[in-house]
Amino acid sequence: MEDVSLPTVMQALSDPGRLTIVQELLQAERPLACNEVTLDVSKATLSHHFEVLRAAGLIDTNMEGTKCLSSIRTAELEAHFPGLLTLINGR
Amino acid sequence: MEDVSLPTVMQALSDPGRLTIVQELLQAERPLACNEVTLDVSKATLSHHFEVLRAAGLIDTNMEGTKCLSSIRTAELEAHFPGLLTLINGR
DNA sequence: AACATAATTCGATCATTGTCGAACTATACA
DNA sequence: TGTATAGTTCGACAATGATCGAATTATGTT
Numbered sequence: 001m002e003d004v005s006l007p008t009v010m011q012a013l014s015d016p017g018r019l020t021i022v023q024e025l026l027q028a029e030r031p032l033a034c035n036e037v038t039l040d041v042s043k044a045t046l047s048h049h050f051e052v053l054r055a056a057g058l059i060d061t062n063m064e065g066t067k068c069l070s071s072i073r074t075a076e077l078e079a080h081f082p083g084l085l086t087l088i089n090g091r
Numbered sequence: 092m093e094d095v096s097l098p099t100v101m102q103a104l105s106d107p108g109r110l111t112i113v114q115e116l117l118q119a120e121r122p123l124a125c126n127e128v129t130l131d132v133s134k135a136t137l138s139h140h141f142e143v144l145r146a147a148g149l150i151d152t153n154m155e156g157t158k159c160l161s162s163i164r165t166a167e168l169e170a171h172f173p174g175l176l177t178l179i180n181g182r
Numbered sequence: 183a184a185c186a187t188a189a190t191t192c193g194a195t196c197a198t199t200g201t202c203g204a205a206c207t208a209t210a211c212a
Numbered sequence: 213t214g215t216a217t218a219g220t221t222c223g224a225c226a227a228t229g230a231t232c233g234a235a236t237t238a239t240g241t242t
Contacts, residue, residue: 017200033218082178090173126188157240
């Protein structure tokens, strides 16, 4: 996480679809599977978006059966990028 | 400014050079001319970066003789995108 | 008028990225 | 064993974006 730069985080969130994913994960208050997210793209694209978010240190993922559950890395994000969660939440 | 979306702002700041520009403008506490910024790119590229920042509602620019002085739209940004300036400042 | 300074505009180029279908892997269930 | 479900991986393609040199505009200075 320390090796993630702010521009990388910004880049990850500059895509409207990915921002939507992050906001839904934040609101859900529980880990969500990829297909539980309301985003009308192909499975390949969805998988790509989750990979980008993961690489940017924004989400955490662990496989649970055939599903992979993702959640926001809230604590680490607030520590390394103060203001980010406030910005994403819009308040 | 109301018509600027968060992804657009993120996109503008996802470039390391542009983030540097914004951070220097914030630190300067006074409007800076394009060439006062420490960024080793051509004049054309520099002009492009300032245009992107302007379109994203991040900076304000007014011509002063042959120079064009830019500054961060601090108040509006904090109002529309709470957390953004904290994030950029790193604290 | 002539020259210098500051920035913009115009094409062009090259790299990055968002998107998809199709094939593949892995787990769960009948 | 076969089938369904959930994601990943692999090209490929189209769109976007960062970069530059050169030409242009506009202001200031001598």
